[in-house]
Amino acid sequence: MTGNPYPKRPGFPQRVARAIHAIAQFGRGKTYSAAGMDSRGFDSCFENCDGDAVVWQIMHNACTNPDLERGIRRMGANVWPQWEAIYKAKTEADLFARAP
Numbered sequence: 001m002t003g004n005p006y007p008k009r010p011g012f013p014q015r016v017a018r019a020i021h022a023i024a025q026f027g028r029g030k031t032y033s034a035a036g037m038d039s040r041g042f043d044s045c046f047e048n049c050d051g052d053a054v055v056w057q058i059m060h061n062a063c064t065n066p067d068l069e070r071g072i073r074r075m076g077a078n079v080w081p082q083w084e085a086i087y088k089a090k091t092e093a094d095l096f097a098r099a100p
Contacts, residue, residue, distance in 0.1 A: 004060070005090040006053030016057045019045040020068060023058065027071030035071075052086050059087035 022042050025035035032038055046054050062069040073080050 004053055004057050006056050007050055008053045009048045009050045011048065012050060012053065015045040015048065016054055018042065019054060019058055020061055020065075023071035023075070024065060024067040025071070026074055027067035027069065037075075055083050055086045056090060059083050 018041065022036045026032060026037055036042055058068065058072070062072055072083060
């Protein structure tokens with residue numbers, strides 16, 4: 001896979017960076033509020049008609065960022081499996097599409 005397979009809207013890199021920063025802070029033990037996850041700015045990271053692309057990129061980065069993975073898991077029991085499903089849906093589909 002060469003990259004994020006979901007459609008992306010203007011401002012995508014900045015929204016991903018903001019979300020990753022906040023979630024990783026949460027993973028390092030900051031409170032939800034101190035990490036900035038209770039802000040309108042954090043919510044807007046996922047609201048530009050490309051939320052699945054944002055989630056895919058966050059999950060992709062979480063593969064190599066333990067703070068990010070911990071932060072996602074701390075967000076709630078259902079968040080990791082829901083986000084993992086979004087990530088795997090495109091990742092596995094692309095892998096199988098390229099199989100001989």
